[in-house]
Amino acid sequence: MSERKSWTMTTHDWSRDLDLAHLAEVRDHTDRYGAGGRRHMILEVLAYANDEAESIGRVGHAVVTFHDDGRVRVSDDGRGTDTRVDSVGAVVRKPVMATKDLRFFDGLDGPLLPDGLPRRGMSTVSALSSVLVHENHRAEGSWSQTYRHGVPEAALCSLRAASDSGTSVEFVPGTSIGGPDSLEGSDLQAFSWLHIDLLAE
Numbered sequence: 001m002s003e004r005k006s007w008t009m010t011t012h013d014w015s016r017d018l019d020l021a022h023l024a025e026v027r028d029h030t031d032r033y034g035a036g037g038r039r040h041m042i043l044e045v046l047a048y049a050n051d052e053a054e055s056i057g058r059v060g061h062a063v064v065t066f067h068d069d070g071r072v073r074v075s076d077d078g079r080g081t082d083t084r085v086d087s088v089g090a091v092v093r094k095p096v097m098a099t100k101d102l103r104f105f106d107g108l109d110g111p112l113l114p115d116g117l118p119r120r121g122m123s124t125v126s127a128l129s130s131v132l133v134h135e136n137h138r139a140e141g142s143w144s145q146t147y148r149h150g151v152p153e154a155a156l157c158s159l160r161a162a163s164d165s166g167t168s169v170e171f172v173p174g175t176s177i178g179g180p181d182s183l184e185g186s187d188l189q190a191f192s193w194l195h196i197d198l199l200a201e
Contacts, residue, residue, distance in 0.1 A: 002086070002087055004086050004087075004092060011096070011101055011102060012095050012096055012102060013095070014084075014092065017092075017099070018099065020151070022105075023126075023151065026120075026123065030174075033120060033127070034178075034179070035117060036113075036115045036179055036180060037173075037177055037178055037179025037180040038072065038173050038177060038181045039115060039180035039181060039182060039187075040180070041072075041124075041129070041171065042072060042074060043114060043115060043187065044119065044121065044124060045122065046064070046196065047119055047191070048167075049062045050192070050193045050194045052076065052079060052167070056078065058193075059193055061076065061077045061195050062074060062076040062197070063196075063197045064183065064196060064198050065198075065199040065201055066200050071171070071172050072171060072172075073169070075166060075167070075169075076167055077165070078165065080142075080166055080167050081167050082094040083136060091141075091143065091156060093143055093145070096134075097126040097134050097145075097152075098123060098147065098152060101122065104120055105121050105123075105124075114187045115180065115187075122169070123150060125171060126147050126149075126171070128149075128150075128173060128176075129147070129150075130172050130173070130174045131147070131171065131172050132147045132169065132171040133146050133147075133168075134169055135168045136166075136167045137159075137161070137165050137166050137167070142160065142161050143156050144156075
């Protein structure tokens, strides 16, 4: 256990759980951050799963499930979102949904996703969703948290430990999100560290 401010910032700032100004910026500029529609939001989540698979050196498996009511669930079999215990014993999950991705959000030359639009980070998906549920399963435990337009609804909740590690993100795009709704066939081959399956329920 250690002070959060001492934790190395690689993709996100561990010292804060929530950046309201960042989330508001995303919501206020839907024309920019929501331009790719639901398709782009799914690609943002898959890009993070691809990073996880690459970091452990094996091709991962991701499942994208489309529900009749508009919900989309993206699950993977990676390590599960990084979760630690701080110096006072509090469980802290990397704040990927409520703070900006330090690698991409402010950059002008960030990587493009398969739809040709810039990668901005998972927080853009969260901010542009009326509701988003983020679950992660790791060797040391499992947790869930619900967000509404990027803002946590309640504290991080511990779940019964799962038999396997991984992360799932289920979201409902906000009513202001237009544009492409579904993945294209080429998207499934665009992430070199992922095998992607599509389901409909």
